[in-house]
Amino acid sequence: MSLYVQKRFLVIDDQPQAREALRTIAQTIGAFAVEFASNYQDALYRIRNNTPDVILCDYVLGDGRSGQQLLEELRRFNLLPDECIFMMVTGEQSYEQVVSAVELVPDDYIIKPFSPDKLILRLDRIMAKKEFFKDYYREKRSQEYANALAILEQKQASEAGRSYRFEILRQQAEVKLISGDAEGAETAYRAILDNYEFPWARAGVARSLHRQNKLSEARAEIERVVADTPQFFDAADLKANICMAQGEAEEAQRVLDEVAQKTPRNYQRKRLLAEAATLNGDADTARNVLADVIANDTMPGAVTPADRLALARSQVDAKDLVSAEKTLVGLKESEVQNLDLDAQASYAALLAISSPGRGKPRFAGLRPALMSAELSAASRLDVLRSALNLGDHELADHQAEALLEGEEAKKSFGAMRKHYALHGREMDFRNIQKQVALKRIRHDTPSS
């Protein structure tokens, strides 16, 4: 019992009596320092400021929030060090269904009611597991992926590793995916599926195929997951991303809209919904959703200039240039100076449309860079429409060509064609398409 005396516990529950019960149990196993958080924001604040050793978090947090969402947000902002134990506490059988499906899981979950002894048993095990993977976590955290994989391989071959055989395979797949080896990740996920049809592993296959730009294969895999496990919301996000890459923004928006209604306070999902709506030409939805994100995503540092650029983009789409200008000018000059080239390009392009007096000189200043640099697809689209607006054919056509040659050609195709049509240049766009196709054929055919 003494093991937990020095640990700092944080109990997160919106019900006072349940909170008290969790504290009592924690104290019974020896915990001396037990803090409370009564809601989502409070929990985030406490974890940010002083990360506890053990978090006991109820699955139901009230106000449309869940412990799972908190966990996802903590991971997203890197607020959960590997040493910290996150234990979900639940009276709901339904949480088991979530844990069995999703990719992002807590260290463990425990079903109420439970005895102090059972909590100790579970915590001891988590600590043993963290100890087993300790050296691996260290390498992964310092992005030494080759070392991390080598350690996993050793563990896989060891006797002790047999107790964690799925976790080792899962970690291998994840490291391969983040280190850019999508093919290796696919193989690792398929090795898991050979053992059991875990939804998260099937989603991993889809994710790996998406990275390899094998879009129809990825789509087929993710459709299976979405159909079988509707409670796996991240799978719906992945499906939407794949749909967008395939140029099916309408389906992407439909899928995201459905899931977003079930998770009204997941603002990452709402950002994705706004992206799909923008590509789908539904400027009103994009505008409303982004306004919601900017007003309500209260996580410090969560709302970025990229969100304001996305809002301005949707306002330009909705032909509400006054609001777009306001949104852009709302960004401080110092913030704009610190943006990367992609964001600077979008900023200048959107400002040139909504506030030509201020935007045109800035856009002109960036032009040489825009003619030569690699840009993201979203920024290229912004530059393209602004250039069309200003009658700068050379700049617009350069972006169109780059987009059509790039991996995200299908994703941006509909929007490109629409902008060219707006300026009566459908024929020119078709010609660019032909040139890109010819170039590709020449490239693919060995010269005689």
Add this chain to the structure above:
Amino acid sequence: MHTLLDVLASGVHDAKNQLFIAESQIASAEARLGIELGEARYAIEAAASRLSRTLAAYHVLRKGATPAVTPVIVGDLCDEVVLDQKRHLASEGIVLTAACSVIDEWPLDRDLVTDMLNNAIQNAGRHAGSHVHLDARLNDGWLVLSVEDDGPGFATLPPPYGTGLMVAERLAGLHVRRGRQGSLQLRNGAGLGGARFELRLP
């Protein structure tokens, strides 16, 4: 969304929360006063399991159930079942022993399987002379979890199915892997001479 299932699930959820509050207060009193109220806590946990099993029974009868399968360390699962049952059986003069020779993580629904084994041990405890044994081993690619006792055995085979056995049989069948399906087998005259409950999972 107010289906019958939602109504039941939310009722069970609230009841389990209340039971947890009661259990935490008992645990706190035990620690504070240096007394032993294990049987009171056991009764609370048994009540909660009974509620969960009722919900599970409703699920499987409506054919809407899917097991929540995660990789599970079988030895850990056995330890938890022993923790849940050992003290209570001892108070009835029955020894619970356990042996687990499975090292590999196994894909199964941890909470359902734990509940099935708890239920099987409770049943065995009612009929045992002095000994109940829990065993986990691999056999021809199957995970075999068994509970045996040294009582008189089942009076008839198959025995009359109560909620526990009915749910156990259905849920075993929902564990499917590589084309193999889980099953439940009940028989008499195994190692300890009494009844044997055997869960085979692919």
